Amino acid sequence: MRKRTRDIQKALSESGYRITQSRLAVIEVIMRARHSLSPEEILARARKIEPSVGLATVYRTLDVLHAEGYLERVRIGNKGYTLACEEKSLHFHLICERCRTVIELQSNHSSDALLAQLRAAGFKSRKNAVEIVGLCAKCQSPE
Amino acid sequence: MRKRTRDIQKALSESGYRITQSRLAVIEVIMRARHSLSPEEILARARKIEPSVGLATVYRTLDVLHAEGYLERVRIGNKGYTLACEEKSLHFHLICERCRTVIELQSNHSSDALLAQLRAAGFKSRKNAVEIVGLCAKCQSPE
DNA sequence: CTTCTTATTGAGAATGATTCTCATTAAGCG
DNA sequence: CGCTTAATGAGAATCATTCTCAATAAGAAG
Numbered sequence: 001m002r003k004r005t006r007d008i009q010k011a012l013s014e015s016g017y018r019i020t021q022s023r024l025a026v027i028e029v030i031m032r033a034r035h036s037l038s039p040e041e042i043l044a045r046a047r048k049i050e051p052s053v054g055l056a057t058v059y060r061t062l063d064v065l066h067a068e069g070y071l072e073r074v075r076i077g078n079k080g081y082t083l084a085c086e087e088k089s090l091h092f093h094l095i096c097e098r099c100r101t102v103i104e105l106q107s108n109h110s111s112d113a114l115l116a117q118l119r120a121a122g123f124k125s126r127k128n129a130v131e132i133v134g135l136c137a138k139c140q141s142p143e
Numbered sequence: 144m145r146k147r148t149r150d151i152q153k154a155l156s157e158s159g160y161r162i163t164q165s166r167l168a169v170i171e172v173i174m175r176a177r178h179s180l181s182p183e184e185i186l187a188r189a190r191k192i193e194p195s196v197g198l199a200t201v202y203r204t205l206d207v208l209h210a211e212g213y214l215e216r217v218r219i220g221n222k223g224y225t226l227a228c229e230e231k232s233l234h235f236h237l238i239c240e241r242c243r244t245v246i247e248l249q250s251n252h253s254s255d256a257l258l259a260q261l262r263a264a265g266f267k268s269r270k271n272a273v274e275i276v277g278l279c280a281k282c283q284s285p286e
Numbered sequence: 287c288t289t290c291t292t293a294t295t296g297a298g299a300a301t302g303a304t305t306c307t308c309a310t311t312a313a314g315c316g
Numbered sequence: 317c318g319c320t321t322a323a324t325g326a327g328a329a330t331c332a333t334t335c336t337c338a339a340t341a342a343g344a345a346g
Contacts, residue, residue, distance in 0.1 A: 018293060018342045039332080054296040059333065075218050078304070078332065092257065094266045103264055110260060113253030114235065121246055122280030123237045132273055137265030161313045161322060182303085197325040202304065221303065221333070 004031050008070055017064060025050035026061040035100040036074055036083035072129050076100070085129055090115045093129045096136035103136065147174050151213055160207060168193035169204040178243040179217055179224040215272050219243070228272055233258045236272045239279035246279065 005028050013019055025046040030037065037045075039058050046053045062082055065071045072085045076097045083102055085093075090111050094103040105111070111130075118125060148171050156162055168189040173180065180188075182201050189196045205225055208214045212231075217224045219240045226245055228236075233254050237246040248254070254273075261268060 016293095020294065020342070022295070052296075056297080056334080057295060060294080080332075092260070094261070094264060094268075096266075097269065103266065105260055105264075108256075108260075110253050110256030113251075113256065117235070117248055117251075117253060118237070118275070121237060121248075122283070123239075123246065123275070123277055124283055125237075125275050125277040126240065127276070130273060130275055132261070132266070132268050133270070134266055134268040140265070140267055159322095163313070163323065165324070195325075199305080199326080200324060203323080223303075 008065075008068075012064070012068065015068065021050045022046070022053045022057045023061050023064075025053055026058055027065070030065070030071060030082065030084050033083070036081040036095065036102055037100075038079055038081050042082065072127060072131075074131055074133075076133060088128055090118075090125070090128050090130065093131045094136070095131055095133050096139050097133050098135055098139040101136055151208075151211075155207070155211065158211065164193045165189070165196045165200045166204050166207075168196055169201055170208070173208070173214060173225065173227050176227070179226040179238065179245060180243075181222055181224055185225065215270060215274075217274055217276075219276060231271055233261075233268070233271050233273065236274050237279070238274055238276050239282050240276050241278060241282040244279055 005024070008027055008031075009019055009024065012023075017023075026042060028049060029042050029045040032045075039055065039062065042062075043053060043055050043058050046058065062071070062073070066073060066082075069088075070084060070086060071082050072093070074081045074083065074093075074095055076095070081100060083093075085104075087104070087107075089107050091107045092105040092111060094105065096102075114130070148167070151170055151174075152162055152167065155166075160166075169185060171192060172185050172188040175188075182198065182205065185205075186196060186198050186201050189201065205214070205216070209216060209225075213227060213229060214225050215228045215236070217226065217236075217238055219238070224238075224243060226236075228247075230247070230250075232250050234250045235248040235254060237248065239245075257273070
């Protein structure tokens with residue numbers, strides 16, 4: 001995890017971005033997260049590392065990380081969530097709308113077949129992760 | 144098309160909903176549409192049929208139709224779009240973020256294989272239509 | 287280490303989509 | 317034809333996200 005944050009730091013620096021304490025805190029939070037986080041959640045956690053971080057900076061840092069391919073943005077209802085993902089080939093993300101855990105399906109023949117269909121249709125997907133929102137096994141059972 | 148609207152009208156009526164002129168106008172607009180529409184677009188078109196329709200009623204009618212399974216809601220950026228869809232088994236929707244045309248892939252072995260994976264993971268998808276947002280063949284070429 | 291340039295920041299205002307409120311209307315039953 | 321109440325339209329309210337702008341600090345250069 002720590003290592004991952006450093007890699008991103010290095011890559012961003014080489015791309016000409018300045019490495020600020022606020023950005024580092026946000027990156028650290030996202031890398032540590034075990035499920036997808038809303039901007040507000042990221043803000044709360046980042047402030048434990050760097051108390052001066054503002055919400056706008058969280059959004060801006062998400063934009064940068066997304067543009068550089070380090071994370072995916074998801075929508076559940078009206079809210080935007082964020083999770084780290086560097087997988088480049090087409091694959092599926094099963095996202096639980098209750099606990100926001102993400103099950104990442106391996107690329108396999110179902111994603112290969114889908115990819116072939118996309119090619120046949122001449123369709124270019126915006127994302128490599130195809131999101132399927134629903135309920136994971138745990139959250140379906142009566143609590 | 145006309146027939147489709149009547150079927151829905153009948154079904155809603157039997158479910159205890161009142162059939163108002165505003166609702167009829169909104170249903171008619173959605174059934175006629177050849178691509179997904181934003182609430183504002185639906186409002187504009189519905190007002191040509193029933194000039195008194197309000198935006199809130201468009202949203203409320205969308206909720207009803209969605210609850211009854213007559214349409215899917217999609218998000219492109221921050222905006223919500225809507226398209227008619229009654230297909231019940233798992234399948235893919237390729238949605239062009241530029242022209243908003245929807246290419247509906249037939250259920251086949253790729254969706255079957257995905258369904259098997261969902262079952263294996265114990266994951267329950269919220270929708271039957273898995274949305275893939277991107278650019279259709281036409282919109283990719285320089286205009 | 288200090289200075290300079292300017293990308294980045296934080297706070298709050300602004301925006302845009304969606305939802306809510308509430309007095310008024312009309313669907314559909316008898 | 318009336319009655320009951322679901323549904324409506326208009327505008328206010330809400331919530332997520334984006335923008336504005338003066339102040340700050342990253343990083344290059346000296």
